[in-house]
Structure formats: C-alpha cells, structure tokens
Amino acid sequence: MKITFEELRHFLEVQFPQGASYGTLQKLGDGWAEMKLNVDEEHLRPGGTVAGPAMMGLADVTMYAALLSRIGLVPLAVTTNLNINFLRKPVAHAPIWARATMLKVGRTMGVGEVFVYSEGVEEPVAHSTMTYSIPPEK
Numbered sequence: 001m002k003i004t005f006e007e008l009r010h011f012l013e014v015q016f017p018q019g020a021s022y023g024t025l026q027k028l029g030d031g032w033a034e035m036k037l038n039v040d041e042e043h044l045r046p047g048g049t050v051a052g053p054a055m056m057g058l059a060d061v062t063m064y065a066a067l068l069s070r071i072g073l074v075p076l077a078v079t080t081n082l083n084i085n086f087l088r089k090p091v092a093h094a095p096i097w098a099r100a101t102m103l104k105v106g107r108t109m110g111v112g113e114v115f116v117y118s119e120g121v122e123e124p125v126a127h128s129t130m131t132y133s134i135p136p137e138k
Contacts, residue, residue, distance in 0.1 A: 033065035090118030
C-alpha cells in the first residue's frame with residue numbers, strides 16, 4: 001500500500017473537499033477502500049429512494065480511494081469510464097456504503113469494481129465497474 005488511511009483522509013479533505021458530499025472514508029487497504037454516505041433529503045429523488053447520482057458519486061469516490069491506495073496521492077487520476085447497475089431499492093433515510101476493489105492497476109490505467117449497500121438491505125443495491133486513467137510520472 002502506497003499511502004495510509006490518515007494520509008488519504010487528509011488528502012481528500014484538502015484537495016477534494018467537495019468529495020465529502022459523496023461520502024467519507026471508513027476503511028482502506030491495499031487496492032480496496034470503503035466509504036459511507038449518510039443519506040439525507042438532498043440525496044433522495046421523487047418516489048422516496050436514493051438518487052442514482054448519489055450512488056454513482058459514492059461509487060466513484062470510493063474507487064478513487066482504492067486506486068490511490070495502490071498508486072499514491074496522484075490528484076489527476078481521473079475516471080474514464082463508469083458503468084453502474086442499480087439492483088434494488090435502497091432504504092430512503094438509511095446510510096449507504098460502498099466497497100471498491102481494484103481488479104488491475106497498470107502504468108496508465110486502473111480497473112475496478114464497486115458494490116454499494118444500503119443499511120437494512122442484505123444484498124447490494126448497486127454494482128459498478130470503472131476505469132481510471134493514471135497520468136504519466138514526471
């Protein structure tokens with residue numbers, strides 16, 4: 001692992017403060033990360049469910065954390081592809097959390113998957129696969 005939990009938490013607070021609206025870092029390991037989003041009114045959509053963009057944002061930031069655990073603090077690693085399948089309805093006012101796992105990290109690209117869960121629902125509520133572009137080292 002290239003960074004510690006505290007280093008990444010500090011990096012996200014300073015370099016990506018808007019990321020807190022997508023979730024907070026809970027756990028970090030070598031090539032994986034877990035984040036949690038406390039769902040409130042701003043994350044809901046008509047019909048009383050968690051909005052897709054809220055789940056996508058949580059999944060994306062969680063994947064970013066998992067990737068940085070492998071490559072270090074590289075601010076310009078960016079999402080190049082995100083695919084998400086919404087599997088079941090999350091509980092409207094319950095926290096959601098995501099676990100991202102890197103499947104492959106190369107010199108210029110990282111590929112991983114994320115499962116999103118809702119408190120009170122045993123099975124995942126969403127599954128995402130993502131590709132990140134890693135900028136060349138200077």
